[in-house]
Amino acid sequence: SYxxxxxxxxANKFAAVFYHQKLKSLSGQHKLxxxxxxxxxxxELVEEFxxxxxxxxxxxxxxxxxxxxxxxxISEKLGLIRRxxxxxxxxxxxxxxxxxxFAIDSEVIGFGGRIIDQGQPKYIxxxxxxxxxxxxxxxxxxxxxxxxxxxxxxxxVEGYMDLLALYGRGVKNVVATLGxxxxxxxxKLLKRWTGNIGLICD
Numbered sequence: 001s002y003x004x005x006x007x008x009x010x011a012n013k014f015a016a017v018f019y020h021q022k023l024k025s026l027s028g029q030h031k032l033x034x035x036x037x038x039x040x041x042x043x044e045l046v047e048e049f050x051x052x053x054x055x056x057x058x059x060x061x062x063x064x065x066x067x068x069x070x071x072x073x074i075s076e077k078l079g080l081i082r083r084x085x086x087x088x089x090x091x092x093x094x095x096x097x098x099x100x101x102f103a104i105d106s107e108v109i110g111f112g113g114r115i116i117d118q119g120q121p122k123y124i125x126x127x128x129x130x131x132x133x134x135x136x137x138x139x140x141x142x143x144x145x146x147x148x149x150x151x152x153x154x155x156x157v158e159g160y161m162d163l164l165a166l167y168g169r170g171v172k173n174v175v176a177t178l179g180x181x182x183x184x185x186x187x188k189l190l191k192r193w194t195g196n197i198g199l200i201c202d
Contacts, residue, residue: 008078008131011070012100012108015080018064019052019098019111026053032097035116039161045168048143052098054091054113061091078110079127093124099160101132101178102142109137112160112178123159125179135183138175138190139163145193147173153196156182162200 023046026032032053036046045051054061062081066072072089075081081089096113103109110126126132138156140163148154151173157163163176177186182199190197 004074005131007071007074008129009107009109011065011074011078011080012110012131014065014068014070015061015075015078015111016050016052016100016108018061019054019093019100020050021052022055022060023051023053023098032116035097039165040168041164042168045164049140049164050100052100054093054096054098056095058090058094059088061093062089078129078132080111096124099139101126101137101139103131103137104142104145106142107131110178112139114160123179133185134178134180136185136189137178138186139178140167140175141189143167144173144175148175148190148193152194153198154190154194155198155200156190157200166200 023032041051062075065075065080072081076083076089079092082092084090093111093113096115099112099114100108101110101112110132113124115122125134128134139160144154153173155166155171155174157166157174157176159176163174166174175190187197
């Protein structure tokens with residue numbers, strides 16, 4: 001329903017603000033800061049893509065969303081928090097570099113989280129919800145759309161980091177799939193801007 005979606009967008013927006021503020025408040029010595037440097041993710045890219053950091057604690061986001069009066073069942077449906085055996089909640093994303101995923105109208109529809117150290121799984125994505133369908137969405141389309149139109153071409157890459165590497169080097173007509181193979185729905189979506197689709201695979 002419209003109301004449910006509105007609540008979900010609101011919850012995701014708060015989560016994006018929370019993660020972004022957490023990244024900005026990290027000390028220069030934090031491992032994420034050196035990771036960003038190593039991967040050539042500039043301050044400009046961090047700002048433009050609203051990258052964030054999910055802290056290591058179990059329930060910082062849970063408490064933050066509660067303080068913003070976001071209903072727990074909404075946060076749970078979005079996969080931001082999970083219920084523990086005792087009936088409380090914990091944050092799904094912890095100690096990860098966070099990539100908010102925006103719809104074309106700039107609403108936050110989901111997140112990807114990448115582990116900073118070694119470990120598995122390397123990436124976690126938001127679960128599918130009323131506002132987030134992996135096979136119908138792209139990472140970066142909100143930024144790339146105007147460049148795709150002006151270049152009349154789009155490059156499709158696999159992951160968040162591949163996209164940011166290209167975007168940071170000035171290739172801005174680029175989108176990333178969200179851990180799925182390119183779907184017919186995604187192709188249909190891109191055809192709104194161009195019929196020229198180039199795949200860049202690792």
